[in-house]
Amino acid sequence: MTKNPSRPTTGTLLDRFLDWQIEARHYPGAVIHIERQGRVLARQTAGLRDPDSATPMTEDTLFRIASMTKPIVSTLALMLAEQGRLELDAPFSRWLPELAGMKLVSGQPPAREPTVRDLLRHTSGIAYPGEIHDPQVRAAVAASKLDSQLPLLTPGQILATLATLPLAGEPGPRFRYGFSTDVLGLVIERITGQRLGDALREALFEPLGMHDTGFEVPEANAGRLARAHGDDSFWHGFTDRFVQAQSMGLPMHCGGGGLVSTVADYARFVRLLLGGGEVAGRRLLSEASLGEMFGNQLDPLDPGPTGFTGPGFGFGLGLAVRLDWGAGAVPSTAGELTWFGICGTVVWLHPREQWFALQFSANTRSRMLSRMEFRRTVQSLLDET
Numbered sequence: 001m002t003k004n005p006s007r008p009t010t011g012t013l014l015d016r017f018l019d020w021q022i023e024a025r026h027y028p029g030a031v032i033h034i035e036r037q038g039r040v041l042a043r044q045t046a047g048l049r050d051p052d053s054a055t056p057m058t059e060d061t062l063f064r065i066a067s068m069t070k071p072i073v074s075t076l077a078l079m080l081a082e083q084g085r086l087e088l089d090a091p092f093s094r095w096l097p098e099l100a101g102m103k104l105v106s107g108q109p110p111a112r113e114p115t116v117r118d119l120l121r122h123t124s125g126i127a128y129p130g131e132i133h134d135p136q137v138r139a140a141v142a143a144s145k146l147d148s149q150l151p152l153l154t155p156g157q158i159l160a161t162l163a164t165l166p167l168a169g170e171p172g173p174r175f176r177y178g179f180s181t182d183v184l185g186l187v188i189e190r191i192t193g194q195r196l197g198d199a200l201r202e203a204l205f206e207p208l209g210m211h212d213t214g215f216e217v218p219e220a221n222a223g224r225l226a227r228a229h230g231d232d233s234f235w236h237g238f239t240d241r242f243v244q245a246q247s248m249g250l251p252m253h254c255g256g257g258g259l260v261s262t263v264a265d266y267a268r269f270v271r272l273l274l275g276g277g278e279v280a281g282r283r284l285l286s287e288a289s290l291g292e293m294f295g296n297q298l299d300p301l302d303p304g305p306t307g308f309t310g311p312g313f314g315f316g317l318g319l320a321v322r323l324d325w326g327a328g329a330v331p332s333t334a335g336e337l338t339w340f341g342i343c344g345t346v347v348w349l350h351p352r353e354q355w356f357a358l359q360f361s362a363n364t365r366s367r368m369l370s371r372m373e374f375r376r377t378v379q380s381l382l383d384e385t
Contacts, residue, residue: 066341074318125167127178185255
């Protein structure tokens with residue numbers, strides 16, 4: 001098998017982890033960053049940015065971060081709430097009246113309308129087809145093709161489609177992963193009067209120096225995009241839709257999964273969270289809002305995001321959070337947070353212990369195995385330093 005071409009093997013645990021991921025063809029290459037209390041413990045590139053051209057991986061490589069867009073959009077929503085422009089416990093139909101009449105599969109209205117908080121914690125009932133248990137609801141959502149066509153539709157088309165679909169269940173009691181953050185992005189657009197990307201750039205990307213993050217990849221930077229192996233068909237199918245959307249002029253800024261970023265940029269965002277909402281002496285988010293973001297917002301009996309994180313995790317406002325009880329699939333402690341992207345990116349962070357770890361790669365088919373093994377490797381490094 002081909003060895004990592006970007007660096008000599010030094011024999012550290014992190015090197016061995018990266019070599020194994022590349023040799024097992026989980027991904028062509030990756031960028032890793034691990035930091036604790038402002039000290040960089042590891043920053044490494046490995047393998048190839050593009051396996052077809054054999055271009056080496058570099059630190060400035062752009063990655064499609066997919067659902068790692070969600071914590072960023074959630075942060076902006078909390079900022080708007082602090083400004084008095086958004087109420088977390090108000091029905092989101094206040095800003096999106098097109099969705100005021102959403103009903104259950106029985107044809108009855110829910111006991112209460114889904115709220116902005118429901119969007120943030122994925123308890124709105126607006127779920128991806130694969131997360132819906134009821135076969136009738138699942139079939140209806142799948143038939144809409146919203147999951148596959150989302151970036152190619154206009155906001156108006158998306159709202160019109162959602163208005164015809166049944167909720168997957170009563171809002172509130174249960175975590176159902178889905179289109180909630182895309183809807184949240186449309187709420188933000190209504191409140192700000194801006195496209196989501198413009199609102200994010202003004203509120204977060206410019207203050208944080210995240211100059212490589214956005215919904216569109218400038219033509220001059222197209223060669224910096226990481227690509228998966230050719231036989232990782234789901235990765236290519238997913239990303240091709242966003243390439244097509246950009247050629248159409250980006251009809252939808254997908255708050256649930258449309259951003260492109262770099263490890264360096266995402267690290268700036270994570271430092272904002274770990275830094276109590278301040279950057280360079282400027283407060284962007286209060287500690288009270290961060291407390292809500294970092295705390296479990298689900299019913300204690302709800303299984304939460306188990307299918308994505310393994311057991312032992314609840315969900316806050318935009319991130320999964322390790323509970324203070326229960327078995328876990330990774331060596332984590334209470335209060336640790338995580339989320340990931342279907343294209344092969346993951347963040348782990350611990351506000352109390354003041355560390356975070358990022359692995360960015362182009363990998364869909366074995367992404368869960370890779371991110372779990374990465375977390376175990378991170379723990380070994382944290383224990384050694």
